[in-house]
Amino acid sequence: MDLSFTDEEIAFRDEVRAFLDENLPKDLSDKVRVGGELDKDDMDRWHAILNAKGWLASGWPVEFGGPGWSPVEKHIFEEEAARANAPRIVPFGLAMLGPVLQKFGSKEQQDEILPRILDGSDWWCQGYSEPGAGSDLASLKTRAVRDGDHYVINGQKTWTTLGQFANKIFCLVRTKTDGKPQEGISFILVELDTPGIEMRPIKLIEGGHEVNEVFFTDVRVPVENLVGEENQGWTIAKFLLTHERTNIAGVGFSMKALEELKAQARRIKRGGRPLLENPLFAARVADVEIELEAMKITNLRMLYRAQTQGQPGPETSILKIKGTVIRQTLNDLSRRALGPAAAPFPSEEMFGNAALGEPEDVYAAAKYFNNRKLSIFGGSNEIQRNILTKAMLEL
Amino acid sequence: MDFSLTEDRRMLSDSLTRFLADKYAFDHRGKVAYDAPFHDPALWGEMAELGVLYALAPEKAGGFGGTGFDITTVFEALGRGLCPEPVLGTLMASKLLTAAGADQAGLLDGSRRYAVAIGELDAPYDLDNIATLAEDDKLSGRKSVVYGGNDADVFLVAARKGDALAVYEVTGTDAQVTGYGLIDGGGAAELFLDATPGTLLLDDAEAALTDALDAGRLALCAEAVGAMDATNEILLDYLRTRKQFGVAIGKFQALQHRAVDVVTEIEQARSITILAASRMGETDQSRAVSMAKTLTGRAARLVAEEAIQMHGGIAMTWEAAVSHFAKRLVMIDAQLGDVDFHLERVMAGYAA
Numbered sequence A: 001m002d003l004s005f006t007d008e009e010i011a012f013r014d015e016v017r018a019f020l021d022e023n024l025p026k027d028l029s030d031k032v033r034v035g036g037e038l039d040k041d042d043m044d045r046w047h048a049i050l051n052a053k054g055w056l057a058s059g060w061p062v063e064f065g066g067p068g069w070s071p072v073e074k075h076i077f078e079e080e081a082a083r084a085n086a087p088r089i090v091p092f093g094l095a096m097l098g099p100v101l102q103k104f105g106s107k108e109q110q111d112e113i114l115p116r117i118l119d120g121s122d123w124w125c126q127g128y129s130e131p132g133a134g135s136d137l138a139s140l141k142t143r144a145v146r147d148g149d150h151y152v153i154n155g156q157k158t159w160t161t162l163g164q165f166a167n168k169i170f171c172l173v174r175t176k177t178d179g180k181p182q183e184g185i186s187f188i189l190v191e192l193d194t195p196g197i198e199m200r201p202i203k204l205i206e207g208g209h210e211v212n213e214v215f216f217t218d219v220r221v222p223v224e225n226l227v228g229e230e231n232q233g234w235t236i237a238k239f240l241l242t243h244e245r246t247n248i249a250g251v252g253f254s255m256k257a258l259e260e261l262k263a264q265a266r267r268i269k270r271g272g273r274p275l276l277e278n279p280l281f282a283a284r285v286a287d288v289e290i291e292l293e294a295m296k297i298t299n300l301r302m303l304y305r306a307q308t309q310g311q312p313g314p315e316t317s318i319l320k321i322k323g324t325v326i327r328q329t330l331n332d333l334s335r336r337a338l339g340p341a342a343a344p345f346p347s348e349e350m351f352g353n354a355a356l357g358e359p360e361d362v363y364a365a366a367k368y369f370n371n372r373k374l375s376i377f378g379g380s381n382e383i384q385r386n387i388l389t390k391a392m393l394e395l
Numbered sequence B: 001m002d003f004s005l006t007e008d009r010r011m012l013s014d015s016l017t018r019f020l021a022d023k024y025a026f027d028h029r030g031k032v033a034y035d036a037p038f039h040d041p042a043l044w045g046e047m048a049e050l051g052v053l054y055a056l057a058p059e060k061a062g063g064f065g066g067t068g069f070d071i072t073t074v075f076e077a078l079g080r081g082l083c084p085e086p087v088l089g090t091l092m093a094s095k096l097l098t099a100a101g102a103d104q105a106g107l108l109d110g111s112r113r114y115a116v117a118i119g120e121l122d123a124p125y126d127l128d129n130i131a132t133l134a135e136d137d138k139l140s141g142r143k144s145v146v147y148g149g150n151d152a153d154v155f156l157v158a159a160r161k162g163d164a165l166a167v168y169e170v171t172g173t174d175a176q177v178t179g180y181g182l183i184d185g186g187g188a189a190e191l192f193l194d195a196t197p198g199t200l201l202l203d204d205a206e207a208a209l210t211d212a213l214d215a216g217r218l219a220l221c222a223e224a225v226g227a228m229d230a231t232n233e234i235l236l237d238y239l240r241t242r243k244q245f246g247v248a249i250g251k252f253q254a255l256q257h258r259a260v261d262v263v264t265e266i267e268q269a270r271s272i273t274i275l276a277a278s279r280m281g282e283t284d285q286s287r288a289v290s291m292a293k294t295l296t297g298r299a300a301r302l303v304a305e306e307a308i309q310m311h312g313g314i315a316m317t318w319e320a321a322v323s324h325f326a327k328r329l330v331m332i333d334a335q336l337g338d339v340d341f342h343l344e345r346v347m348a349g350y351a352a
């Protein structure tokens, strides 16, 4: 057994590092470092830089404009990008719809849509969840009824992440009401400026705006916008969900968060000493560091299996559960390290006022509350356990 | 043995609970808790008229209570109502004024708002490392996250005077006060003192400050118990009504057992808070309070995180009451000493 990267992998890592050193704009990495909210322009700018290098669609095969990386290379890139405080690559077009179209889309759909994802012409969002259909996605009610060469859509989607920046949405809709609920679902592409669509912001627990609800009233969509076959959407949905779960361990983000937590706990004084020297606090940091070290190897073991034996299986659910909890624990410790100094509501004036504290401190509590989402979305950790119970334990 | 409240306290609890439910309902809180002055000055006055503040001071100081159980009665109701009014500062100020034998009529009738400024950035919880200096009744230093300080008339400031700690009264208009809102609602301030004039209230104030801090800590435990009860009710209601896969999610055993753990932790927190309330004024007051703050801080975070998780996405929204209870429960631990600080205080007792 050899835990080290191969020479080629190390060379690749150095190349990625050098690229990030030279090309990641400092204003963007600063914003990411302190946990500030990125706007559309920030994310578009970073996508364009990566696209120019051919590194944007890290999971796509070469024929569609991807770099053709192995799972390990993809992992190295993600880890390095997180370490450098690069903005996260927005997943909806690149990590979700892209692979779906490559597998299920028509030639026309592939030719038209994939390049527009790469060059940033389109910003996609994901219309899966509904108020009554979360974990039980198959119970979704938004209807699409065929009328000549159009589908007419009525219903409501919710939790649409970054929908405020999007011009298109891919949706799961009900095209058949009898039979098993899974068998009457279709996957359809919708332009958000179609008449009858209304998007409303949802304010989150910490005060930010990243999700929306979307209402559809008699929205007419051309039949060509269907992906795959009518009523075969569930297969696509499941395929997409496994893609949603890749890089779900978020090892790179956690490594970064651990590094910053330690720096913070060295800077903060308690009882006249750096907090990191306090045995109780240090024990908490050590606990999560040990978990993270193990997680890194668990993650690599699963990547290795994917590389040598094809797609990873249900064990990715282990990554999701552990990975999200580790990140949440790190956020929690950072908030706790600050004590009452984490209590202020983060606002522009707080952020701009150096007298009131380090910028990264201002967002510590907001980050902790916002990241409670990690164990809820993309299939909650309870649902991941249900998956593991069936698929791995066969119980 | 008798775990029931006295008649007087039960009446106080009922009237405060009803008052908060009527006048401080969730909608109203949403309107006042997150915008300056981060509380409702008019309702502050009405609440004072109910006698809530008098319950926090002993008879000899003009109040009609002031015991551990008076404190827990008031704060449990405030926690249950998720009330952002700065009552904590009033309680702690009342303790200091009582120790000084000073007049506190204005404090008890609600006409003068007090904030207590002890914590500093590098010493948010403890008295040993206070750096604010007092020389010739002039104070210099910075007090950090002074709860209620954004809208206080008077600050009671802990400062180092020679080798000992002293408490000074500083008028709000004399100091530089930067107020702001808190992530869990309510307001606080940074207090910048630069040869700011103060009036000496207490010399050799360490014991009085510890007593005020302990009272505040007990209050926070009780507030947490009240907020945990309310959170648990919201959670159980949701588990019974939210349906996925054709059944109420409360039918999933994966959630049932965790909901039971939540209730167990709340009961443990309630018990240790009762214990601490009963030890107020005894020699082991500080130790009992630290035990309570440790267990309650841990339970409060568990209840908050589990309530969010078992709600799913809806608890991530601003609109849902549970998210605001969760924020308060998590942030309560950061006030007047967190889990680790108080665990250390309990552990320190083993050395003796």
Ligand SMILES: Cc1cc2nc3c(=O)[nH]c(=O)nc-3n(C[C@H](O)[C@H](O)[C@H](O)COP(=O)(O)OP(=O)(O)OC[C@H]3O[C@@H](n4cnc5c(N)ncnc54)[C@H](O)[C@@H]3O)c2cc1C
Binding pocket: A125, A126, A127, A128, A129, A131, A133, A134, A135, A136, A158, A159, A160, A161, A211, A373, A376, A377, A378, A379, A380, A381, A382, A383, A386, B242, B243, B244, B245, B249, B252, B254, B255, B309, B310, B311, B312, B313, B314, B316
């Ligand atoms: C910030 C955020 C962003 C999101 N972004 C998107 C997006 O862009 N697009 C999109 O389509 N969706 C998005 N989602 C929706 C997300 O996928 C759902 O919130 C998630 O699937 C959970 O559904 P729910 O919130 O309805 O919770 P529910 O399904 O109502 O679950 C409530 C609780 O019950 C538990 N539970 C449910 N069923 C079971 C079971 N069988 N066994 C045990 N426990 C169970 C859950 O784990 C949870 O704890 C987002 C959500 C959030 C919070």
